[in-house]
Amino acid sequence: YANIMMMNTLSCILFISVGQANQETFTLFLMIKVSLLTMGFLWIRASYPRFRYDQLMHLLWKQFLPMTLALCLWHTTLPTALFFLPPQ
Numbered sequence: 001y002a003n004i005m006m007m008n009t010l011s012c013i014l015f016i017s018v019g020q021a022n023q024e025t026f027t028l029f030l031m032i033k034v035s036l037l038t039m040g041f042l043w044i045r046a047s048y049p050r051f052r053y054d055q056l057m058h059l060l061w062k063q064f065l066p067m068t069l070a071l072c073l074w075h076t077t078l079p080t081a082l083f084f085l086p087p088q
Contacts, residue, residue, distance in 0.1 A: 008037040 012033040051059075 004038055004041055005034065008034045008041065012037065 009030070012030055016033055016037075017030075
């Protein structure tokens with residue numbers, strides 16, 4: 001659970017923080033955000049079933065990898081084919 005709290009703290013500081021305008025309430029708001037993220041993470045973790053390792057590998061190799069390769073190919077060829085511009 002310490003890793004979950006640490007990653008949620010880093011995520012809050014890097015992505016959800018609205019700046020350090022008010023130093024007095026920064027710690028309080030950070031603790032609230034970390035607590036909400038941790039509760040959400042643990043709720044999702046407890047709600048969904050765990051997959052076996054072989055099921056995850058099957059999902060990755062048979063579905064995610066071909067879809068990712070197709071999207072990368074589409075992203076590089078479509079702008080070149082339609083607009084004669086290099087991908088950005």
